[in-house]
Amino acid sequence: MSAISIEEIQAAEKLGLRVKHLVTVDNSLKVDIRPEFVDSEHPLYGVEKVNNAVLIKTDLLGDLTLIGAGAGAKPTASAVIEDFISLYT
Numbered sequence: 001m002s003a004i005s006i007e008e009i010q011a012a013e014k015l016g017l018r019v020k021h022l023v024t025v026d027n028s029l030k031v032d033i034r035p036e037f038v039d040s041e042h043p044l045y046g047v048e049k050v051n052n053a054v055l056i057k058t059d060l061l062g063d064l065t066l067i068g069a070g071a072g073a074k075p076t077a078s079a080v081i082e083d084f085i086s087l088y089t
Helices: 006-014 073-087
Strands: 018-025 031-038 051-058 062-069
Antiparallel strands (some): 018 031
8 A cells, every 4th residue: 555645635635636545456356455546527536424435347337336324433433332232231
């Protein structure tokens, strides 16, 4: 995984870019994990906060983007509290 400096992030933001942490898997199942700058045309540009996304590139259907809620501070805290309640009831 490559590092991106704060200076690079600040310069990219001035250009309207956002940094996204991407995991790619090719047809041979080689996995690559890296931060990458994306512009507002990229399907993952608007994925923020507790949301996660998967972008699947297909030959027959083109690009498919699946976006949904992932974990975050509040959902995680809620799950922990729910676990404690279930232990004591």
